[in-house]
Amino acid sequence: MTNSGTSTATTKRGRGEKSSATIYDIAKLAGVNPSTVSRALSKPGRVSAKTQKIIEDAAAELNYQVNPFARALPTGRTQTIGLIVADITNPTFFDIIRGAETTGSARDYTLVLAESAESPETEMTAARRLLSTVDGLILASPRMDDDHIRALAADKPVAVINREVQGVPCVVPDVNKGISEAVRSLAGHGHTKVAYVAGPKQSWMTSRRWDGVKSACEWSKLSSVRLESSKPTVDGGRQVARDVLESGATAVITYNDLLAIGLMQELQAGGMRVPDQISIVGFDDIFGADFTTPALTTVRSPLGECGNRAVTILLDMLQGHDGPRQAVTVETELVVRGSSGRLLS
Amino acid sequence: MTNSGTSTATTKRGRGEKSSATIYDIAKLAGVNPSTVSRALSKPGRVSAKTQKIIEDAAAELNYQVNPFARALPTGRTQTIGLIVADITNPTFFDIIRGAETTGSARDYTLVLAESAESPETEMTAARRLLSTVDGLILASPRMDDDHIRALAADKPVAVINREVQGVPCVVPDVNKGISEAVRSLAGHGHTKVAYVAGPKQSWMTSRRWDGVKSACEWSKLSSVRLESSKPTVDGGRQVARDVLESGATAVITYNDLLAIGLMQELQAGGMRVPDQISIVGFDDIFGADFTTPALTTVRSPLGECGNRAVTILLDMLQGHDGPRQAVTVETELVVRGSSGRLLS
DNA sequence: CAATTTTTGGCAACCGGTTGACAAAATAGC
DNA sequence: GCTATTTTGTCAACCGGTTGCCAAAAATTG
Missing domain, CATH: 3.40.50.2300 (Response regulator)
Known part of the structure; x- marks a missing residue:
């Protein structure tokens, strides 16, 4: 039914947007079917090595980048993770964000940040909104109650930082x-x-x-x-x-x-x-x-490690593994500086 | 990546994902064509008042939520803005992020955050990656050179904070x-x-x-x-x-x-x-x-205002207005505290 | 009341990928 | 050399929306 291979390269595609290469362009250049291109790019091995090379070369030549929406539609996957923090300017969350972002990047995931402004209602709204576009969600110091968290986790993988919730994987110092x-x-x-x-x-x-x-x-x-x-x-x-x-x-x-x-x-x-x-x-x-x-x-x-571990748990769940049954704990330690010491009077 | 979506929830829709209502469900319930439902939801007025009501009631009954990927595919619009900062843990950016997030939320946009780690190369990579999924991009204290920034702006609306770049809208203290x-x-x-x-x-x-x-x-x-x-x-x-x-x-x-x-x-x-x-x-x-x-x-x-203004400029551009020809400036002011004063020796 | 114009809903093609089913080609076994 | 099996590329339906085009229905005009 879809026969858009006939449409020209540079106009009328992505209405009103600047055009870029699609798998139809690669198919034309490589002389194969678009479905073969799709398989070569997302399931190497299902295509012969010779065909694989031709397609990869064509993709490189055309500077092809996958359209994440087009991919998300049939698969439901967007390579993004949502992270909701209670207060974006509270420095407690800096290292959590940093740790999460670093680990996510390493596994080709983008982090989407939102905040709850310490309000359970705002948090739930942000969570519902994020869940429609991300693969999984991390709640850092969530303010909503346990039942709501479990309800979210019923939809997509959820991990919680700084709190233990029965039935949901948690990372807790x-x-x-x-x-x-x-x-x-x-x-x-x-x-x-x-x-x-x-x-x-x-x-x-x-x-x-x-x-x-x-x-x-x-x-x-x-x-x-x-x-x-x-x-x-x-x-x-x-x-x-x-x-x-x-x-x-x-x-x-x-x-x-x-x-x-x-x-x-x-x-x-x-x-x-x-x-x-x-x-x-x-x-x-x-x-x-x-x-x-x-x-x-x-x-x-160790807040960076909290972020790191939460993302790791989430991505493991997205790959089909079960989340940990018990809260993952990370160790705290005393950092002695000048504000504590012996009483002198 | 492994295909963990092998289990089906209730029907074969959204393969492997939990199903929810689509415009086809609403069309069936309301007794109209799916295209009529789409028009009612995204172009009220193009449909009669009577039909509009029937469709809205059906949508509410089914707890319908638009799928942002499906909408993004034909329109290219995602209701998201990207923001790249040089260092996510540098407090200079907290208020920028806060200001951007607040203004974006008020206009129904989601903020996607990324950092460049002070590296022009990392920044460019993050920018290219974000640009495929967001409607517009804000660069805070960008490290890449002017030509690269203009190249990005050729693709989608871009605004810059803390730097003046010819041909690109800027907000500068x-x-x-x-x-x-x-x-x-x-x-x-x-x-x-x-x-x-x-x-x-x-x-x-x-x-x-x-x-x-x-x-x-x-x-x-x-x-x-x-x-x-x-x-x-x-x-x-x-x-x-x-x-x-x-x-x-x-x-x-x-x-x-x-x-x-x-x-x-x-x-x-x-x-x-x-x-x-x-x-x-x-x-x-x-x-x-x-x-x-x-x-x-x-x-x-006034970093919050920088974030605020940059988002406002971006969203105006997305609505068809031209960006400002000259840099928008926001005023700085001295905050006198205890660390400056009269010399005593 | 008939002709003309406007309104409105349906049809189907499209956005850019994915993937089950199928058949042709290639390979293996006897 | 023939049969069976495996590999590989193609076909086309699909994901969930949008929208140009068209025709029927409704409204307006003379």
Whole structure:
């Protein structure tokens, strides 16, 4: 039925767009059927070596590039992966994006980025929209609930970073290792009371980290207290400074680095000497964590590896392998800088 | 790639993929021809009001979502924009990305992100690859040469941020305004010699900023000297500290904030008091610029607006309007923080 | 009321690939 | 040399939309 091999090369194709070579052009140049060209380009081996060479040479001569839409239509595949992050300007996601992009590129996949702006509704909308054009989806610190995530995973392969969801492959930093190191370090410096400044209420990682802090303090026989913050930002850290002082804690572990930085700035502005009078430990080791004076001690999450592993899992699933049954964990580690140390008064 | 789509879901449509409604399903339910459905959905008005309603109701009942590949094939349109940045983890690009994404979303476009890793070759490869799937492309601080950029623009609409390219629409911060404010401020504080720490040699903006610094210093009768850095990073700033001291300058303007931050850290580690003994001014007001002690004085580029304007220009071009003949400029402004001030010794 | 014009929905070709089915050509086995 | 099997290229239907062309129906005009 389709007999477009008769239409001329340079006009009327791709209506209104600049024309470029198609498999029909290659077929004409190589003297074979377009289906043979398609097979040669997407299933080498199904075509003889001699024919394969003729077609490859013709494709090179015509500077042929496959039209991804035309290929996606019959196959449903687009060689793209979607990645949704909670906040595109939150540096926690930089290395996740970087790791995902690097691994995807290595396997000829393009990354499409979107953000949820911390809203479960916006996140779901973005996810549904992306799912129609990508092969698989990664959700980094997703805000929607587990059922919604599983519903998405029923459509196409989904991987989650920074949260465990039953039935969906996940990559999660093992926060307990880094927290244990942090608490051990603080105990060794003579601290006896640790405050934990929490993150967003709907964040799975907020309570995970609090659980880790509590457990580690119990182990090291330190007392611990949880303080709420209004938002996981520098400003949120500033706002919680009074609560921290009133808590009587001499060491603070925050939900993320931004809170730690804001807290440090506010305490220093009030005359507190860090770490002489209070030690501060952040989380994630984000970009800018070492800009402060003193530089921030923090629990580093290997976020690049999170991105890397999530993409690897996704692409394996796209190739027919089952996703891992249990969450893949990556290790955190304490990065000691100047903001934590021995109490001097 | 392996053919994992061997299992069928419910019917033989979308081979191997989960089926969903198409215009053929709507046509059957509404009792009209598929072409009528297509017209109703993409050209309301070309169909009678009565038929339009029947079709819209049927589409809603079937939870119909247009397949973007199928639509892209005959029209060449995908409702996506590509954005290539030089370094995805360089905070200069965060607000560009944010501004672009926000404006794109508002007009129903998806943003596809890629990076050039500061390499003209990688950038060209990414650009060629993106151009086959997006409607238009934005290059932020591109590293490829002008001819290559114009070649891309010959294929599809292209807009450039942070650089002027003849024949291609550009959005460029007017660095001279911010630089003039910075130099005026330094002159007012009694400084007489300003060092400029340059950025990447192939960066168009490097020399633009140097020209601005030179001119502003001449105007204010300050002497100026240009120092090279090995890379536009915190480490690059550290490495140039000795050169800065040897130059005898009492004020420094750097190519970007990262250089300023590294420089400040190294000078402070060597016992210099900022700003009492040397003033430091950065550029762009990136994320983390106010983490330092003292917080960094910097020339803010309205990067979000750059992203915003570039998308607006691109989408206007996609709707048939000509791009602006001259570069669109956005104003920079000096943000005075603690790292610049009066000399005290 | 008839002729003319406009509106509207259907037909089918097309976008650029993929792929099952088929038959011709090539190869292997007896 | 003949038969059976395998290899290989072609045919054409398909993926899910779009749209030029056409004719029937509806509306308008004289």
